[in-house]
Amino acid sequence: MSNTNAFAGPWSTLPTTLTPWIQDVINSMGHTQMTPVQASTIPLFMQHKDVVVEAVTGSGKTLAFVIPILEKLIRRETKLRKNEIGALVDEYFIRELASQIHSVFTLFLSSQPGISHSDSPSSSEETLESLRSSNPPEFPPPLLVVSSDTTPAQDVENLLSTGADIVIGTPGRIEELLLGRGKDVVNVKELEVLVLDEADRLLDLGFQNTVTKILKHLPKQRRTGLFSATMTDADALSELVRVGLRNPARVVVKVQTKKVKKKGDASLAQAVEERRTPASLKNFFLVCRPSEKLLQLCRIIQHETTSQESSRFIVYFATCACVDYFYRILPLFLSSNTSLFSLHGHLTPSTRTRTLASFTASACTPTTPSILLATDVAARGLDLPDVDVVLQFDPPVDPKAFSHRCGRTARAGRSGRAWVLLTGREREYVDFMTLRKIPLKERLPFPSTDTQVTVDDEAEDPEVEPSVQVIRKKVLTDRALNDKATKAYVSFVRAYTKHEASYIFRLKDLDLIGVAKCFGLLRLPKMPELKDSNRDGWQDADLEVSESNRIYNSAPFLTRTPNQWSSYAYADKTQEAKRVSEASQKKVQDSEPPTKKRSRSDQKLVNAAWSKQSSRKDEREKRKEKKERKRRWLKSQKDEPNPKGPDDATEGGEEDDDWDDLAREERMAKKLKRGDISQASFDQEFTDL
Structure with missing residues (x-):
């Protein structure tokens, strides 16, 4: 259309x-x-x-x-x-x-x-x-x-x-x-x-x-x-x-687009394409390395504001944690005149309503753009006026959401542009979208200098490392930002494994180290997905504490020295006091003399799940086995005078005590069945915890 x-x-x-x-x-x-x-x-x-x-x-x-x-x-x-x-x-x-x-x-x-209508209400609530x-x-x-x-x-x-x-x-x-x-x-x-x-x-x-x-x-x-x-x-x-x-x-x-073919003086109009997106919408895709995605996002925004005079943007991320984190990181790379808004499902409904109202009412120009960072909570149905550009930092988990995301622009006959950032094997997503009648046009990555940079270049964008340093320097000012970075990274990786087009979005083909650079992580989190990752070229960030014990220097991350995580503080004083208190308690526990060394079987029980069902089951199996042994022995020794215990293991000692315990357990079980005692009392009496 x-x-x-x-x-x-x-x-x-x-x-x-x-x-x-x-x-x-x-x-x-x-x-x-x-x-x-x-x-x-x-x-x-x-x-x-x-x-x-x-x-x-x-x-x-x-x-x-x-x-x-x-x-x-x-x-x-x-x-x-x-x-x-x-x-x-x-x-x-x-x-x-x-x-x-x-x-x-x-x-x-x-x-x-x-x-x-004399007073002309100013809001829908007043209306x-x-x-x-x-x-x-x-x-x-x-x-x-x-x-x-x-x-x-x-x-x-x-x-x-x-x-x-x-x-x-x-x-x-x-x-x-x-x-x-x-x-x-x-x-x-x-x-x-x-x-x-x-x-x-x-x-x-x-x-x-x-x-x-x-x-x-x-x-x-x-x-x-x-x-x-x-x-x-x-x-x-x-x-x-x-x-x-x-x-x-x-x-x-x-929606059909038509191509005009000229043959001599005659012109023939032929429908060549059917679409599930408005014809006034231009859909682009850009392939880059995972470590370069944040840079390319910022360069697209700069390109749109300068050459296309766009002023209102929506940027979609995979998870709420990613929105929350990049909302704090993107200001480092955008102009100070840029207004950022955050919208995701973990915000309260009232906060989401205020955010949408503020974004819609914000006065923006190409020199003072407004950017809404959102998840798919803002993908369907929302009529956000005057959105010029939609940017998909991460393709949606549900392919249906792709057209809904793009549809926030080019509404009611207006023109608009939509971009999606892809990495490596994800290029096949373009063919997948074409089959779903959503055509995409390729754009080369924006270069960092006057030299043209293409996706086939072996060298990583030279601005990746400096951008990582900028992010790390910001993260080191507050330990809470490191927590958000780690949470965002883990949530992104897990969302990646849930893509419905799983034959395209395969975790083993994803450069997880490059993703970590894009997020500016200080250290890689412990997660099973990273077990087989190639860590070449990755070094955890050194935390060099200044004399004031408050200012952290993140550069140059070239040497491997012990990280000063114990001094890495939260900006919030209450949160920092809680962390220090917990660290002190742990230090006291670690300084206490070790208890008696456990056997391997005991240690296995200690490391087991918190539930007591496992230990109770073992005890019941032991009692059942003893009862069965007693039954077989009595049957075989029925005609012999003065029989000893089963297998002649003891002489009226330990095994006789076991028989008494079994008889007492049967009596207590009958009381439990009648309701004379509780299950907790029965378990406490006959379970060795």
């Missing part, structure tokens, strides 16, 4: 004329014409058809279901009661997506006749409050049910107090509203429309039970819509029966 063919006619061409105030809101949003997905979906939804919609990111899927929902509720003959729901939007589990859809519904409903305080509107405000904002009991109370006809939420909270606290209160018999947004993820096994319970609870006489940018044929068709769609209409908006 390009700028020239991204529209499919004016809204007036719809078979059903839109309500005037709905049309006014659409015009105020700047959507003078429909996109192809809207022109195809809205008439079907309005004609009581179930739909399965697949269209590239940024193509207008949200309005394709928001408008039919509103029109259906407006055209109802009877008004819904306060405990009845007319439409349900089940959103992918990320709460930011549900909040975004909720804000769109709020925008429309706040514009219905009879509502005052909602204005709507609730109006005298009373014909259609109540929508209800948002997501975790952390309210409790399930408050969700039920809010529904009853506002009389919301439209509910938007994540699967877990919707299930709680309909089948938990609100089971006997909330009425879904009048439900008109169900929408599953980002349906390919909602239909994953992780949500199967929740979605199935919700669908069984809803009335069969409803309209259902499945929307996604990556709803492949296999994904949709295999699940249609399960989700209860009835004779659905499938809407697939394809």
Whole structure:
């Protein structure tokens, strides 16, 4: 979909004329014409058809279901009661997506006749409050049910107090509203429309039970819509029966690029490529060494800000720990005018909301760019305006997320660029993406000097070592940064082993030492993945402590001397005091005289798991064996007078005591069975711990 063919006619061409105030809101949003997905979906939804919609990111899927929902509720003959729901939007589990859809519904409903707009609210919360305080509107405000904002009991109370006809939420909270606290209160018999947004993820096994319970609870006489940018044929068709769609209409908006071939004076236009990304999006890939990835990332940002005049970026990393770490490291290599924002799943919902709002509202120019560092929590559905460039520091574990990441730019006909950094064997990922109809164009690594550097050069980029020194010098100022670096490195390696395209992303082909350089590690962590790694050229960083015992010098890392880790301090005084206290306790324990040396078998028990089940099992096996020996001996010696113990091992001594113990254990076992004693008492009596 390009700028020239991204529209499919004016809204007036719809078979059903839109309500005037709905049309006014659409015009105020700047959507003078429909996109192809809207022109195809809205008439079907309005004609009581179930739909399965697949269209590239940024193509207008949200309005394709928001408008039919509103029109259906407006055209109802009877008004819904306060405990009845007319439409349900089940959103992918990320709460930011549900909040975004909720804000769109709020925008429309706040514009219905009879509502005052004199004060022009400055936020969606104020818009909602204005709507609730109006005298009373014909259609109540929508209800948002997501975790952390309210409790399930408050969700039920809010529904009853506002009389919301439209509910938007994540699967877990919707299930709680309909089948938990609100089971006997909330009425879904009048439900008109169900929408599953980002349906390919909602239909994953992780949500199967929740979605199935919700669908069984809803009335069969409803309209259902499945929307996604990556709803492949296999994904949709295999699940249609399960989700209860009835004779659905499938809407697939394809993007094709055309090549003009000249033959004499005639020109022939021939479609040569089908894409799952907007035609206005330029996708690039760059192959470099793992140790060079951070340098190449910074050079791409510099290239985009200077030559392309880009100002708003999103950079995707593999894990939350990587985002957290590079958020503190990247300022060392970017201009001081750059604004960085961090967004990942380990942040609290309120923090994520504030971060998104700050990034969206930030005033940025090519000289003062804004960069959002994120995981895939910001990959799907989020409508972040004016994003010029998407950079993928690490390819996503799930290949489906690739197009969703790229789709944060080049939205609604705008142009945009997306980059992905690959290393070594990962070049095969380009062919894999081509098969998934996502074409990528190669760009050579950006050189450090005027000399052209290509991926085939044997020499590592000369700026790698200086950059490592810069990172290490920063890390040495605070031991907490070293902890973050190690955690980020370990999380990256483990995420790498979970790639779905495992035949491309193979850990044995990854230069783990080069990755460690990129992270600026002071020392390699102890982990099984590094057992067979080639450590040539790697030296742990020396910690040279100054006389003040507070300033650390990281250069030049050329000699191997004992690391002064005992003096390597946390910048936070409380955390440092705790570390010193624990180190002192360990020193005291190490100075105590050693206890009696254990045998190898005893040491094996000491090193065993904390659970006592293993030792208890051994004791029970021994007692069982003795009991069996006694049974066999008594049987063989039944007719002999005055028999001695089994195997004549003792004369009324140790073995007789064992027999008495066995008899006593049987008596205690009977008491345990009757409930006269507890299991803990029985184990304490007969287990040698």
